[in-house]
Amino acid sequence: MGSYVPSTLAERQEMLKALGLKNEMELYAGVPQSMILKNGPDIPEGMSELEVGRKVTAMAEKNLRFHTVLRGAGSYDHYIPSIVKYIPAKEEFLTAYTPYQAELSQGLLQSIFEYQTMICQLTEMDVSNASVYDGATAAAEAAAMCRDRKRTVTLVSAAANPDVINTVRTYCYASGNEMRIIPMKDGKTDTSALKEMLTPDVASVYIQQPNFFGLLEDAEEIGKQTHEAGAMYVMGCNPISLAILKSPRECGADVAVAEGQPLGMPMGFGGPYLGIMATTTKYMRKLPGRIVGETVDSKGNTAYVLSLEAREQHIRREKASSNICSNEALCALTASIYMAAMGPKGMQEAASQCHAKAHYLAKELCKIPGVSMLYNGEFFHEFVTVMPKAEQVLKALEDKGILGGLPVEKGILWCATEKVSKAQLDQAVAIVKEVLA
Amino acid sequence: MKLIFDKSVPGRSLSLLPKCDVEETTLPKEFARTKAPQLPEMSETEVSRHYTELCHHVYGVNCGFYPLGSCTMKYNPRIDEEMAQLPGFTSIHPLAPEYATKGCHEVLDTARKMLCAISGMDDMTFQPAAGAHGEFTGVLLIKKYHDARGDKKRTKIIVPDSAHGTNPATAAMCGFQVVNIASAPNGCVDLEALKAALGDDTAGLMLTNPNTVGIFDENILEITKLVHEAGGLCYYDGANLNAVMGVVRPGDMGFDCIHMNLHKTFATPHGGGGPGAGAVGCKNFLKEFLPHSTLMDGKESSQVRSFAGNFLVVVRALTYILTLGREGVKEAAVNAVLNANYLQERIKGSFKPAYDRICMHEFVLDLSEFKKETGVSALDIAKSLIDRGMHPPTMYFPLIVHEALMLEPTETESKETLDMAAEVFHDLYKQAHTNPEPMHSAPHNAYIGRPDEVRAARTPVLQKKL
Numbered sequence: 085m086g087s088y089v090p091s092t093l094a095e096r097q098e099m100l101k102a103l104g105l106k107n108e109m110e111l112y113a114g115v116p117q118s119m120i121l122k123n124g125p126d127i128p129e130g131m132s133e134l135e136v137g138r139k140v141t142a143m144a145e146k147n148l149r150f151h152t153v154l155r156g157a158g159s160y161d162h163y164i165p166s167i168v169k170y171i172p173a174k175e176e177f178l179t180a181y182t183p184y185q186a187e188l189s190q191g192l193l194q195s196i197f198e199y200q201t202m203i204c205q206l207t208e209m210d211v212s213n214a215s216v217y218d219g220a221t222a223a224a225e226a227a228a229m230c231r232d233r234k235r236t237v238t239l240v241s242a243a244a245n246p247d248v249i250n251t252v253r254t255y256c257y258a259s260g261n262e263m264r265i266i267p268m269k270d271g272k273t274d275t276s277a278l279k280e281m282l283t284p285d286v287a288s289v290y291i292q293q294p295n296f297f298g299l300l301e302d303a304e305e306i307g308k309q310t311h312e313a314g315a316m317y318v319m320g321c322n323p324i325s326l327a328i329l330k331s332p333r334e335c336g337a338d339v340a341v342a343e344g345q346p347l348g349m350p351m352g353f354g355g356p357y358l359g360i361m362a363t364t365t366k367y368m369r370k371l372p373g374r375i376v377g378e379t380v381d382s383k384g385n386t387a388y389v390l391s392l393e394a395r396e397q398h399i400r401r402e403k404a405s406s407n408i409c410s411n412e413a414l415c416a417l418t419a420s421i422y423m424a425a426m427g428p429k430g431m432q433e434a435a436s437q438c439h440a441k442a443h444y445l446a447k448e449l450c451k452i453p454g455v456s457m458l459y460n461g462e463f464f465h466e467f468v469t470v471m472p473k474a475e476q477v478l479k480a481l482e483d484k485g486i487l488g489g490l491p492v493e494k495g496i497l498w499c500a501t502e503k504v505s506k507a508q509l510d511q512a513v514a515i516v517k518e519v520l521a
Numbered sequence: 522m523k524l525i526f527d528k529s530v531p532g533r534s535l536s537l538l539p540k541c542d543v544e545e546t547t548l549p550k551e552f553a554r555t556k557a558p559q560l561p562e563m564s565e566t567e568v569s570r571h572y573t574e575l576c577h578h579v580y581g582v583n584c585g586f587y588p589l590g591s592c593t594m595k596y597n598p599r600i601d602e603e604m605a606q607l608p609g610f611t612s613i614h615p616l617a618p619e620y621a622t623k624g625c626h627e628v629l630d631t632a633r634k635m636l637c638a639i640s641g642m643d644d645m646t647f648q649p650a651a652g653a654h655g656e657f658t659g660v661l662l663i664k665k666y667h668d669a670r671g672d673k674k675r676t677k678i679i680v681p682d683s684a685h686g687t688n689p690a691t692a693a694m695c696g697f698q699v700v701n702i703a704s705a706p707n708g709c710v711d712l713e714a715l716k717a718a719l720g721d722d723t724a725g726l727m728l729t730n731p732n733t734v735g736i737f738d739e740n741i742l743e744i745t746k747l748v749h750e751a752g753g754l755c756y757y758d759g760a761n762l763n764a765v766m767g768v769v770r771p772g773d774m775g776f777d778c779i780h781m782n783l784h785k786t787f788a789t790p791h792g793g794g795g796p797g798a799g800a801v802g803c804k805n806f807l808k809e810f811l812p813h814s815t816l817m818d819g820k821e822s823s824q825v826r827s828f829a830g831n832f833l834v835v836v837r838a839l840t841y842i843l844t845l846g847r848e849g850v851k852e853a854a855v856n857a858v859l860n861a862n863y864l865q866e867r868i869k870g871s872f873k874p875a876y877d878r879i880c881m882h883e884f885v886l887d888l889s890e891f892k893k894e895t896g897v898s899a900l901d902i903a904k905s906l907i908d909r910g911m912h913p914p915t916m917y918f919p920l921i922v923h924e925a926l927m928l929e930p931t932e933t934e935s936k937e938t939l940d941m942a943a944e945v946f947h948d949l950y951k952q953a954h955t956n957p958e959p960m961h962s963a964p965h966n967a968y969i970g971r972p973d974e975v976r977a978a979r980t981p982v983l984q985k986k987l
Contacts, residue, residue: 086844088596088788089856090935096856099863099936103879111858111879112768115737119769123847126638130846133600140840143631144609146624150617157816158827159615165537167565169606171572172792179581179597181589182794184915187907187967190522191578192793198525201984205558211983214794217650220827228694246815247827254812254823258661260696300552330554343827353625354615354814354828355650356796368981374794379977382962382970391977397653397690398918402699407690410651410784414792424525424568427534428560437541444543462549482618490616506542 085130150487152508154445156466156499157296157490158219158245159354160346162324162434163503165425168348172418182374182410186389193388196376196413199420206326206423207340208333209362214374215416216359216408219343220248223290223320224255225361225406226339229370230288230316231261237286238263241273243295244320252290271297271459271468275305282313288339292320293329297497298442298466299459300329307336316367323347323360323419324438325464327431332362339363348422349415358415369395372406437502438465441509445500448513454520458495470495473519480519486512522578525571526985529561535568559987578968579793580912586938588864590883590915590927591685591733593763593785595857598844601788601837610836615828616816625832632800632839639842639850640759640779641772642802646811647830652760655780655799656691656727658812658825662778662803663725663754664695665810665823675724675753681710683734683919688727688758697724704921708734708876710744723753730774731761731881733919733927735861745775754778754807762786763931764858764882767851778803787838798834856932857882860939864930867943871950875922883929885922886914892924897953897960899924904971905952907964909945 091099100108112120131139153161172178176191183189183196196214203212216222227238238256240249242265249265256263266281266289267274273291282289289310293303303319310317319337321329324346332340344358345351363371369392377391397404426434442465449455449469458468469489471477474496481488486508489498500509547553563571580587587594604610613625633645649655660678667675678692679700689699700718705711709732726748731737738744745755757776763786771779783789784797791797803811813822814829845853858881865874865884874880875887888899903913903926915927930939953960962971 085846085849085852087849087852088598088933089852090933091856091860095936096859099859103862103866108855108859111855111862112737112765114739114879115765115769116739116742119742119773121768121770121851124767124851125635125770125847127635127842127847127850130844130849133844136840136844137600137604139843140604140628140836141607141609143624143627144604144607146627147609147613148617148621149609149612150614150621153614155614155616157616161612161614163538165535167535167568171569171576173602173606174572174576175583176576176579176581177793178602178790179583179594180579180793181587181592181594181791184589185580185903185907185913186972187904187964187969188580188912189578189793190968191575194522194524194578195572195575195793197983197985201524201526201987202558202560204984205560205987208556208558211981217654217795218826221650221654221825245827246821247824250815250821250824251826254661254825255694257823258657258664258695326554327558328548328554330552331558334555350611350833351614352611353613353622353832354817355826355831356833357827357831368983375983377977378982379973381972385969387969387972389972389974389977391974391981391983394978397686399686400690401686402689402693404686404690404693407653407657407687407694408651409653409687410791410795410797412650412792412796413794414790415796417793420525421568421572424561424563424571425535425565426537426560427562428557429534429562430537431560432557433538433541436545437538439548440541440543440546443546462552482621487614487617487621502538505539509543 086132150485152486152504154498154500154512155487155490157497158247158343159351160501161351161503162346162501164348167425168418168422171421172414177417186387190388193376195417195420197378197388199416200376202420202423203360203362206323207362208331209340210365211368211371212362213371214376215411216361216373217412218357218359219320219341220251222341222359222361223248224252225372226318226341227252227288229372235285235287236261239266239281239286239289241266241291242268243273243297244292245296271299272461273301273306275302279309282309282315286315288316288318290318294322294325294464297459297468298463299461300464303335324435327435338367344419347419349418356412356415358412358419370405373408373411434502441500441504442467445498445509449516452517452520465501466497466499468495468497477516477519480515481512484515522574524985525561526987528567528571529563531562533562533564535565585910586942587912588914588928588930589912590929591760593929593931595788595931596933597788597790598841601840604840605833605836610833628836628839632835635842636781636800637802639766640781640802641770642779643805644808644811645800645802647798647800647835648812648825649799649801650826650831651795651797652780652782652799653687653691655801656687656758657694658801659756659778659780660691660695662807662810663756666754666807667724674722677722678724679718679726683732683921685760708736709738712740715747719747719751721752723751725754725756727756727758729758729761731764734876734885735880735883736876737881741774764854766854768854778807783834783838788841789834789837796831796834798831853932860930860932860934864928864939864943868946871947883927886926887922888924888926895953895957897957899926901960901963902949904963905949905960908966911942911945
């Protein structure tokens with residue numbers, strides 16, 4: 085059995101003696117004895133570190149790793165700079181708790197303040213929180229933050245990621261509020277339908293830019309319509325795309341949310357990821373989660389603290405803006421290191437290459453007879469094709485170590501990032517061609 | 522410490538990406554950003570040194586004693602990290618075909634089976650990303666259960682006044698009215714108050730056991746029975762599971778659903794405030810209401826975040842459970858309780874426990890009389906501990922104890938650490954009676970003095986203006 089208990093048996097006896105007890109189970113004398121498990125829980129015996137390492141590594145080896153990933157849909161295979169993997173592993177960052185004691189946590193608090201600043205730069209919003217769980221919960225929290233007594237309905241575009249839509253739906257159901265879906269037209273949010281749906285009970289409109297199908301929404305027009313109807317505008321963004329795409333602030337968003345995974349987090353079968361959330365000064369006090377603020381200490385020196393805590397559950401209990409407590413601090417740190425390592429030019433380069441490579445892949449695929457684009461709109465780094473034998477195509481790609489696009493209702497949703505080379509794309513296209521020949 | 526933006530020099534960068542090897546494209550102007558984000562421009566040396574400087578001003582479990590009550594700051598084994606960083610896990614797309622992700626499913630299935638065995642539950646989801654998120658998911662199960670039965674009158678969730686703030690906040694997020702019930706003088710649930718609160722409008726009870734004052738509620742079977750008889754369900758907040766894992770099971774106490782903080786009880790690191798994982802378990806009859814990823818499962822269902830949750834955190838927790846095994850899980854709990862009692866015993870010569878009896882994994886000191894005597898507050902003691910190289914305990918919680926300090930040493934601390942901590946507490950007790958003045962402005966040896974929190978809230982500076 086493995087153990088991380090440092091006390092020797094003799095020391096344990098000594099401690100029991102100091103308590104006037106004979107054996108350790110007397111510590112549980114206050115527990116109804118009928119409930120006590122005689123032989124411990126029904127799990128296998130423990131193992132040494134060597135054995136456990138072997139066992140878990142064997143599980144990892146049962147997964148099939150693809151050398152080329154052309155699938156996105158909410159989880160993206162970007163290049164992660166080496167330094168981004170090493171710094172968050174520093175034990176102080178890794179093993180600290182939420183920085184309640186500012187005097188012992190200045191490094192952590194400053195790193196969060198820097199993260200908030202970088203997110204404000206990326207989104208051009210005024211205030212960022214220290215993170216929430218992921219992009220989907222960020223969208224759900226944003227919906228809650230936009231509601232008031234008169235306006236309770238959340239509108240969500242059908243062209244958003246289905247996992248996000250369903251998370252927002254679940255949160256709305258929980259709080260007893262309604263979510264309505266804005267239909268799609270040609271793969272994008274139907275703006276004329278939206279106009280009809282913007283009734284006086286609508287609190288907010290959520291769209292994703294680029295949307296689930298990779299298409300670029302007419303984000304400014306949607307923002308304009310939303311504001312004209314007196315509702316708030318929430319935009320779900322891809323943080324890498326923001327290096328070149330119009331910022332949510334430029335599009336008129338009141339709240340910007342994003343799945344932060346592309347900023348240096350591995351796909352990791354779905355998590356941990358990072359929920360980015362930022363808003364304008366006007367709605368600052370409605371933003372959920374931790375926020376770090378700058379102040380001075382007793383000697384007048386700059387200091388950072390957890391701030392605006394009057395919004396939070398440990399102070400406000402049932403009247404808090406959210407129940408969130410732990411967030412994704414280490415992922416926020418990872419994102420900061422990623423942005424610092426990439427710099428403004430590196431971020432632009434990554435975004436431009438995503439755009440270029442996705443367009444190259446789309447163009448080459450569409451040269452194959454029988455393959456065409458499902459939608460005609462502008463896209464960023466994802467797009468949907470229609471082709472026969474989709475299942476066989478994907479299987480043939482997988483057999484050659486390539487994870488192809490995601491099968492969706494009417495076609496295949498492809499993604500290309502800066503990480504794939506022309507040679508990898510050409511190989512994938514050749515395989516598709518062969519299957520369809 | 523200088524901010525990273527003040528270290529930025531235009532033109533500096535790392536060389537990370539190759540030149541674009543396909544035809545370059547341009548984004549149509551109507552979609553293009555007008556002004557580039559002002560991110561730092563750094564060399565790799567400077568990025569490395571900046572964060573190394575920051576990390577020197579962070580106190581982690583690896584730095585020293587961290588008895589932050591209710592947070593279970595146990596040692597985070599390195600092998601768990603190593604396993605979570607295996608490329609066989611990190612490089613897996615959550616929507617890769619099932620045959621290519623057998624290892625990930627084995628991790629989730631094995632962890633589910635073991636955590637069900639430990640908690641006495643029948644099924645489990647790993648979607649929730651933290652404890653509060655787990656609470657939300659658990660209370661959602663309760664809501665769905667009543668709704669599915671068409672039982673619309675159940676609008677209230679009962680929460681003891683000793684509960685974490687997340688409990689009432691969660692119930693409110695789930696659309697329930699919160700009924701706070703006062704605790705009995707012994708810190709446990711007041712059965713009469715509970716009976717008075719129960720009715721046909723009761724949706725459920727949220728409870729942690731042992732509770733936040735570190736006491737196992739002896740009436741637990743009676744409590745869960747009363748709630749069930751009223752038609753409500755019982756939710757177990759697993760915040761304090763470390764005291765009893767492998768010894769008793771929430772499922773056997775009568776709870777219907779539960780969250781476990783894998784980042785507390787199962788040794789995954791807190792990361793300065795996450796990522797955690799709030800695995801939610803339930804009995805068979807609630808199973809159909811567990812959330813799923815629509816994209817992964819191909820069908821619409823309730824869902825509390827994207828994909829399968831914080832998978833790599835589950836890898837860490839599984840590695841830990843496999844290491845400890847049947848005897849080790851129990852050994853951890855027993856020694857967490859032993860350490861807490863030993864420290865309480867050693868400290869109580871000076872500071873007074875709020876409840877002077879055998880505790881579970883944590884105990885609460887009541888400094889109200891001490892403050893009257895000396896003018897030194899719980900805050901002053903906490904800040905003075907920083908000067909002695911210790912992380913302070915949780916302060917001013919639970920709310921039912923005045924001038925509270927809540928200590929949870931965990932099982933991974935040695936006897937000499939506990940002896941050292943007790944000596945420090947005695948020293949501070951003495952100092953408060955002889956020379957209290959410096960304690961009001963402690964800490965004196967930390968990187969900063971006490972920060973002005975009022976100023977931070979009144980004139981918020983939440984980003985660096987560039």
